[in-house]
Amino acid sequence: MEAAKNSGRLLVLDDEKDVASTICFMAKSSSFETDFTGDADVFMQKVRSWSPSHVIVDLQLADRDGIEVIHELAKADCLAAVVVMSGLGGRILDSSARAVRENGLKLLGTLSKPFSRTELLALLASDTEEIAPLRKPYMQPVSVDQLRQALNNNAYEAHFQPKTSCFTGKLVGFECLARWPQKEGGMIPPDQFISLAEQSGLINELTRQIYRYALANLPLTARDQNLKYALNLSPLNLLDQTFPRWLLTECQKNDISPSSIILEVTETASMDNPLALLESLTQFRIRGFQLSIDDFGVGYSSLVQLARLPFSELKIDQMFVKTLSTSEESQKIVAAVIGLGKSLGLNVVAEGVEDEIAFNYLRDLGCDEAQGYFIARPMDSSAASAWSKK
Template identity: 45%
Template sequence: MKTDSAGKEKPPRLLILDDEVMTGETIARVADFDGFDARHITSPAIFFEQVTTWQPDILAIDLIMPEMDGVEVMAELARRGCQPRLIITSGVGSRVLDAAARSAREHGLDIVGVIAKPFSASSLRELLHKAMERGEVTAEDSPGERYLPQEASVEDLKQALTLDQIHLAYQPKVRCRTGTLVGFEALARWQHPQLGFIPPDVFIPLAETHGLIDRLTLQVIEKALDWLAEISSEATVRRVGQHVLQDILLSLNISARSLGNVALFDAILQRCRERDIAPQRIVLELTETGAMQDATTSLATLTRLRLQGFQLSIDDFGTGYSSMVQLVRLPFTEIKIDKRFVMTANDSEESRAVIRSVVELGRSLGLNTTAEGVEDGETLNYLNDLQCDLAQGYLIARPLPPDEVPDWFIIRESQREERRLVALSGLGLLDTPAEARFDRLTRLARRLFGVSTVLISLMDRDRQWFKSRQGLDITETSRDIAFCHKTLEGDQLMVVSDTHAHPLFHDYPGVTGTPFIRFYAGRPLYLRSGEKVGTLCLVDPAPRAFGEEDAKLLDDLASMVENELALSSSDGYDLHTGLLTQTSFREQAEAVCQVCRRLGLPMALVSARLEELPVINKRFGRDSGDRQLWDLAHLMTEVAEA
């Protein structure tokens, strides 16, 4: 909040432009009641004068006005370099409102949101407070900030490259479902000694126009690879306490102007080899427009890069005009949804429709989908509901200087661990007796895989506790020597075919001593809220291979365990009989059918019904009927467990 000359806080200022006096005054009264200093103006000329002299924090603009419509007003605000945040109001349809908001953003204005007339006081208050919560942002950080043209010349850029003035920041990418860190995108930053911050959308085109883009790209990539080698080193792993950083991906932006330069990509591959970085950990990002400019050149270059192991991402997807045929032809591994759609998802049905379409397209083509510009939990939840794979944006972290990444990671993982432990405790399963519903699944897994030991482990703060165990006498181990502890650092199945040959596990106590583990396969167990609480794991004293079909089968069985975990904290069981409710039974039966189909196993369904139950309830009372149901349930349970 701003302060006056005496240091006293001043209320935020709202300036309203609306030719409808009643509407404008209503907005002003709602804002006044919520602590804003609001003024209503009906004339555009007076409005512009007030913008200059009164310096409001927020502007509320109606689109349809007789003297000068809202689109013209916003264009003039952009021409003047207007800094206040904008709220757009109108009685026109949502598509027109969305188009007006997009036009304003493309002019560099800071649009908080749109609100259709008639609107409620609560929805207006929500937008006003959202505008103030966004707070002050710097030119370097804000994706929606309007940059005034900088007087940077090509000579300035040449000198910056010579003097090593281009620095990097790293923005994290995480899984939407779990929040697990997947990688970082390297972003170039130029802080000129005299001109100040020069944004990428100024110096990148300058480099492309004057033939400096390959030199800039190689300089950026060399710095980024040096950083990746350091952040993946054993020293960093010991500092942060996790090995997940050894497998993180690094995304690097490539200009379309560079696609024809074979020598550049050969140099990138050589730099990876020199630093012992697998190309599979590098994601090369190209904009949709750039990738489609010369589809023939793009196809040849991108195919070669994929053959070398690099991953490929099509950036800013949804902003270009590529044909579906061209997209399918090019060997991308990832689609990135443009942040302009993601940042407006809460307010725009059109943006949500685009996001849905891109996620479905990515899934149908077997590509990862990444959403850029995720700034709030509501948007992240929406993306998770759509099963979008990855997210990056201010909600996760702003672009970080290289030396701040380890501390950011340590703090964030500590917070995630506390949330995970709360979710685990909420299950109410720790230190509880064995249960047939879990033991049935571990027995099945042991029989299907032919291993000596199968466990359902729950990872507590300092220990690994076994809710179900087949082939092992102990009930818990220390967490720091648990294979499953390492499994939970990532989101994928972890397979160790031979522990004696594994650099991390070869000297574990369970490998060098009882139970002499040589093979391990563990799949994380997820709650529906995304937290990982434990694993379903296979253990054997002999090394063994573990193929794709094995992985699918273990995944199916782990899903069945997750269904049981969900029932632990819900009303999935009938109170009288202890059997599954109809909905829960359907979920469990579908999972069992999936396993049987995968293995080609026969399956039978036995149905029992008490035909005279209503008569028993009526003649002898409901207690008698409940006893009949309980006896039947008990009999069926005994038969199933026999």
């Protein structure tokens, strides 16, 4: 039964014939059909004609490098599980593995030369069914007219993703996420319309509509638990001098304390007018709102913003959190960011927590809160209310 589970088709790309043939010999012992080549063009032809279930790509080739091959695999919509192999060292392997993921391919893992038969077979035996490609399906672009019409129809909603304490596992709040439901079912994802709203001058109206919906539809059981509700704030909203007072009024209408609202400002928020940014964010804090620096670690002015602006929370970018179980670099970066946040007296939140390994690692490092699919996916208000009762 084990042999049947591990069986598949393995195609190896390595211009060291002895290495490639040895890999194939070892894989055959686990009932793999195997083939190899040292020529990248031949390799791509075999990918199309032979349809392997697994491919192993060496990064150093005579005619081109492995990154070029990875790019070609993505262009060919390759469905095989990809193993990246090299003797160049961990950091290069990690960045190459990241290239596999971000090209939308299924990453099975990496092999650092020299490796053992046990390491190879354990990797090939890994379950790839839960590894979802990052490549997004093509969607028809949204027009400004569609965006404006949806605003006129009050079509935008908020869904709620739970956040839990890393120490107790208890619910501590929700992030309120923009959603655009369609009449025929499904949703237009935020990355299809948020940036368009910013470019077309509609972001203030869109933000107010989503906030209005979120504040009026918070999960019912949440009101009695002193929970926090995070809302995303576009840097362009900060240019609207009426926004802080408007938000305070909306909270009062819904009997919500400003201290329970966390405004998440992306770390890459414009510093073109640092004084205006400073004044606007300080106004929010004066009115009692909490401020979170979102996507921390991906911008260019992180430490400048932490030093200048009145943040109460630091949110670690999911790019580092999602790779905690596979990347030593991500582990070190996350540990450093948590240490920085705690030393500044900030609440530290990790987003993109997708497995128990990451959750436990964050807890052991002293991260305060976690958010991600390991805990729960975003859901509508009624589903969030039901979830919070569990």
